[in-house]
Amino acid sequence: RVARLSYLTGDVSFQPAGTEEWAAVTLNRPLTTADRLWTSTDARAEMHVGNAALRLGPNSGFSFLNLNDNTSQVQLTQGTMSVRVRELGAREVFEIDTPNVALTLLRPGLYRVDVDPDGDFTTVTVRSGYAGANGNGQTVTIHAREQAHFSGGESFSYKVNPEPGFDAFDDWCAARDTREDRATSARYVSRGVIGYEDLDEYGYWQP
Numbered sequence: 113r114v115a116r117l118s119y120l121t122g123d124v125s126f127q128p129a130g131t132e133e134w135a136a137v138t139l140n141r142p143l144t145t146a147d148r149l150w151t152s153t154d155a156r157a158e159m160h161v162g163n164a165a166l167r168l169g170p171n172s173g174f175s176f177l178n179l180n181d182n183t184s185q186v187q188l189t190q191g192t193m194s195v196r197v198r199e200l201g202a203r204e205v206f207e208i209d210t211p212n213v214a215l216t217l218l219r220p221g222l223y224r225v226d227v228d229p230d231g232d233f234t235t236v237t238v239r240s241g242y243a244g245a246n247g248n249g250q251t252v253t254i255h256a257r258e259q260a261h262f263s264g265g266e267s268f269s270y271k272v273n274p275e276p277g278f279d280a281f282d283d284w285c286a287a288r289d290t291r292e293d294r295a296t297s298a299r300y301v302s303r304g305v306i307g308y309e310d311l312d313e314y315g316y317w318q319p
Contacts, residue, residue, distance in 0.1 A: 124136070144179050145179045149173075194222070197222075259274065296316075
């Protein structure tokens, strides 16, 4: 399984697996295990893998640690990422790793992860769904409409609060989700078909 880079704005760099060079990335680029992305100031990117949409905010470092039919393991070293999971199979694993916590998404839903530039703090917001976070041997459950703040490595600590309101990044992600939800093409092809959400802009359906 591969991911598809479905949206770009601003300066987004790409480092393919097995190389040390960074270069500009192009729309529709397939991404797989060990590929890395970096979004600069004012840049955003969106990827689709299986039944999930992953969206990056500005100044974000992202990579695929493992990507196959049953596992999607990604890493956010700094910045902001939103993940919307439409479906999660019984044997499917979706994990987000940050410098101080490993987050396992346990239900379909909407999740956001923020990591500070130094990698000392991770904030996990669960708009809908259910997630488990593990850090330094401790496991924390995060329910829908909760936000958890994690800090430290050896001296791991956390606190859980109610979710905050939406900001500009959340609003953009919501607009992208609405575009997918209203896609006419989903009536004719499975949402698992790569690129289905873009078909409406290039034609129309008829018997």
